Amino acid sequence: MNLGYLALELRRVLREPGTLLFVIGFPGGFYLLEAVIFESQWPPQSAIDPGAVLLPAMAGWGVLISGMLVGARVVNEREAGWQRQLRLTPLTGSGYLLGKVAVGMLVSIPPPIVVALAAALFRDVRLDLGGWLFVTLLTTLGGTPFALLGLLIGQLGNKKNTQQIIIIGMLMLAIFGGIFIPLDALPPWFAYIGCATPSYWLTDLGRAGVEMGGDPMRAAAILLAWTVMLAGAVIWRYRHDSARN
């Protein structure tokens, strides 16, 4: 991958006025808001604090929206013909796509850190180092499928519909992934669908950090499978797109 290309990609994303909002404002704000709502209904004898329960879900939410929104930005330069221009440079197709995913991942680093800071500072959540690692960097890593999914949608859609598809997709993934409302508080069929979403497994991975999740290796394996599948789809679409003319 080329550093000059990566640097400009990153600079363009950070320059976008909305980026700061969904990288820092959204996840942190949602976390604090949900914590207040849940607190009032929380059983007082519960062993675990709502601040800790919400931490992996909101960290995952931050990673999910960052990755998807950054990935989908590809639609602009695709429609404008910039991709065509880049095909006239030594930048390879895989270099181009890797750069896009890398930027999506880089932008996904701050959101869970912001949520973790909010949890530690305002909700007195205390975890060991491994726990913090699960809800921050490992959640970012586990979010790779969402950067790819955004990229795929941006490669498939046009300027008009991409925004809508992305927003609907993010909400569906959040709801069925148990990000806004824990799945065990919903009818069982939600949980069945939830298991089929990468967002469910992303929160499951983070929950290992607050000692509530299942086997983190299982979550990681499923997220890896999603990564491979979506990467394949992105590459297939990119090749297909170039064969168009």
Place this chain on the structure above:
Amino acid sequence: MDETFSSKTGRRDTAVRVQGLCKRYGEVHAVKGVDLAIEAGEVVALLGPNGAGKSTMVDMIVGLTKPDSGTVQVFGLPPRQAVLEGVIGAMLQEGALLDDATVTEMVGMVASLHKNPMPVRQALRKAGIEDLAGRRSTKLSQGQKQRVRFAVALVADPDLLLLDEPTAGMDVRRRHEFWHSMQEFTSSGRTVMFATHYLEEAEEFADRVVFLRDGRIVADGSVAQVRSLAAGRTLRATVAGVDEPAVRALPSVVNVEIRHDKVAVLSSDSDTTLRALLSRFPHARDVEVVGVGLDEAFLALTSRTRTSGGAGS
């Protein structure tokens, strides 16, 4: 390395060699068997009406489109390889700029992708846009955008520059400015191929004109040939007992057609030809002079190319 100029290939061989090139889009046969050789240092205009196959040709030469059959070589390399080596710089139609980046950022990024780019400042200067370096592309006029795209093509420091309708949508003044900034590049002995449907551009800036129609090369000649044809007029007259060699011998005659007593002379300088015609054949009557259409001129060129045994390449 060649030391006369920092040529990437270090060779002075054929810049573009196209053989038996065909491309079909569904029912549309865009390019139908084109053979073409462009020598290093030539400035070639690919001229033709819309839909003649110019863009398809250019896309195949830069490797964006795969031909159905036939081969393309750029300085002896397959197109993609030539792109990787930085041998080709191209400015295509609808080539875009990024809305959220400045001119320097875009040109700089493309430079960082190439092995031996020219300094970004230099590319901007050659494209005549040094003063726009910090400007976002959303704040550029159409003509300025074209020059930024030119800088993007130039920064690879290519041996071959391909331009597809580089001045489309520009007014006359902007076209002039653009070609002015092009001249520095061409004067350095690099090879340039540009597609256009403006005859004036071909006349003014190319050494050689390749005329494409319906996916075929119908004419290929020097600018002088084309200019004489395009500036030509057809003289018609009825001359009893006319003989063809005598008509052909008149000054500035390009082509002659005789049917019975009716003579049609294609002339590059109709005044001179007319005076000579009238003094040589004082009994000529029904004389008329009409302008030649571009198509007609090129047709004449084609037929002449054919009779002289193929002057092409």
